[in-house]
Amino acid sequence: MHTTQTTSTPTPVTTIPAALSLEARLAAVEAAMTVALDEAAVAYEVRTAHIPVDPVDPVDLADVVTVPLTPTLQPPAPYASPVAALLQRAHQRLLTDGWCAGSQIREDGARCLYGAIRVEAAGDRSLEARGLEVLMDAIRADFSDVDSVPAFNDRWTDGRVPMRILGQAAALADDRSQ
Structure with missing residues (x-):
């Protein structure tokens, strides 16, 4: 289905003469804004007229929202080999405590790969x-x-690449059964 979208050009704001009193200028601006808002309301009605509304079966947000309200970091199933499990735990620690560069550990608990x-x-x-x-x-x-x-x-300003490589190292150690 191909729909064409029409765009309306905004109504030019007419300049209000400065010779009018403040109240008269405010009334003129209010009238201009009322006209602009009425035009916007009509344009909204036109653009949304094709959207079907079923009053019998309204949309239930429980059907739409499928993610937990409070995200939780669940560690994956641990690797069986000791080195792979170590690297996986280090990866999980960086996910929970944060990554840093320039030191093994920061005051807030963030760590580097080595740390x-x-x-x-x-x-x-x-x-x-x-x-x-x-x-x-x-x-x-x-x-x-x-x-x-x-x-x-x-060498990195954020932990995206180091974390990716650490995850790859855990998989590599698991492949080697280390």
């Missing part, structure tokens, strides 16, 4: 090192000029 992996490794330096190694592999797959995780993290 998130370190805190989620909970002191297990071997697990942390393996997680950073897989993350570097994922980084180098897209960015060959990066020499460390902190250098990669700090």
Whole structure:
């Protein structure tokens, strides 16, 4: 179905002579606004006349609104391998606490990639090192000029790309069963 849309040109506002009193000028502006609003009401009625309204079965907002009113971040099912699970937890931490550049942790709790992996490794330096190694592999797959995780993290102004790469690293570790 092809509909043509007509556009109306706005009615030019006539200039009101300054010689009139303030009350007369206000009355003239009110009259001009009333005419403009009446024209807009007619144009609205014309544009919406084709929209069917069913008085028997009105639209129920419960049928239309399908998202929760309070969004919640639910972590995905954890990976079985330890390194993949570590990277996934680090990704979830950055989603909930925030991402930052230039430091491992900010006052508000936001962390960099390295800081998130370190805190989620909970002191297990071997697990942390393996997680950073897989993350570097994922980084180098897209960015060959990066020499460390902190250098990669700090080159971005927002966390969109680092978070994407961290998610890819978790999937990579899971594929490798690490």
